[in-house]
Amino acid sequence: MSSKQQLVLSIIDFLNTSIKDGTVKQDDVESLEVAIQCIGEAFEVDPTDETQRNRLSVKPATLPTIFDVYLKTRAKMDTPGASSSTSEASSAAKTPSSEDIAAAESFKAQGNSFMSSKAYTEAISAYTKAIDLNPTNPVYYSNRAAAYSSTNNHAEAITDAEKAIEVDSTFVKAYHRLGHAHYSLSDYRSAADAFRRGLELDPENASLSSGLKNAESRIVDDGDDDEIAAIPTSNATPAPSAAGLADMFQGMGGGGGGAPGGGGMPDISSFMNNPAMMSMAQQMMSNGGMERLMSNPAVANMMSRVQSGGGMPSMAELMSDPNLRELASQFGAGGAGR
Incomplete structure (x- = not known):
């Protein structure tokens, strides 16, 4: 949960x-x-x-910021022709001239300066101008992703980081930008995936390694709180032997036709509160013992007797039946180690 x-x-x-x-x-x-x-x-x-x-x-994210990202993402997905227009623009992009490349570098330098002074909006504008002049340089997208993250606009940061990877899949820093943006939106699985992909390219990168550890530590599997603890076996109370079973039943009698110690069948509450009996029942359920029990001829005869109005047999009768004693011995000896 x-x-x-x-x-x-x-x-x-x-x-x-x-x-x-x-x-x-x-x-x-x-x-x-x-x-x-x-x-x-x-x-x-x-x-x-x-x-x-x-x-x-989920800090630093909040419910309103997460919802805002969702609305913006849905708006982008619902915009008719948005994807095709982007693809057409990319394919139609001309190869930048040497003058364009030089001017783009100048805008990148301005953006870096704005980032240093925490003027993030101006930095985004400068990097955008650099991208317009030279859309083939992944550094510009990566730097703008950092600027977007600095304004808590992590959805745009993800878009730019992915674009940087699209331009150059070996540009390691873009994977860190992508992981950071996903992490900031509490999408720890996507963050871990981004950091992991970056580490495949640069296994010694300390920032990516640290980011991966942080993301993985925050991943919570759905249903973790609903898991049912497994029945312990190493410290479980051992199932009783046939002789011990008889003694135990005789000491538990009271329900179905006998007073305590009188050989009658035990009452249900005594059965459920006895750890040895519960251990044996668990073993029977786990190793097929219940199926063997119901197919045993002695049990079938006993059930037929009850259905015909003959009543439940006493413990003395049950434990004197060699078939039932053998069955009890199997349950008492086996189970847990299988």
Whole structure:
């Protein structure tokens, strides 16, 4: 449930922020606070639990920024002819002249200067001019991707980083830009993939290696919180032997026709609370013992007797039957090691 809890925490944070910044009318605050509490309890998310918050937080992204990226991406995908127009423009791009290349380098230098002074909007403009003059240089796209990321426009940064890789698939820095943008949008799987692809080209790159470790540490598999723990075998209570089984049943009697110690069948609650019996039942389920039990002639005879109104046999009768004793011995001896 971890991915769902991440979404729920983001929703709760968004609602709390809406209360604090006045987006929600004062008359609605109390109702919204109740709703927040109900949502948290339903998904077992406590926004005041710092340990859980650190595990589930998608910062620096927020629900509004993630949604904004989605809307922009969908708008691009829904624009008629957008992809074909881009492809046509790329294929029709002329080979830059030496003058264009020199001018592009000049704009790149300006962009780098703007980046140093944190004038990111101006840097984007300068890199765009460089790209217009020489769209065959991956550095310009990569640098503009860095500028976009600096303005938290990570969707555009992804587009530019991918374009840089398209222009030159061996340009290692573009993979770092791509991984960083995906990571900033909490898409840790895509981030890890980008860093990993870069490391295939430059295995000793410390930035890519660090980025990959950070991304992989944040990946949470869907359903992690819903996994059912496997039944332990190494420390499990051993199943009883045939003789021990008889003694145990005799000490558990009370339900189905006998007082404690009187040889009657055990009551269900005693059976479920006995660790040895539960261990044996688990082994039977895991090694095919249940199928063998139901096909045993002695069990079939016992079930026929019950159905005909003869009642359940006593433990003395059960354990005196050699077939049932043999079956009990098999369950008691085998199972866990198979």
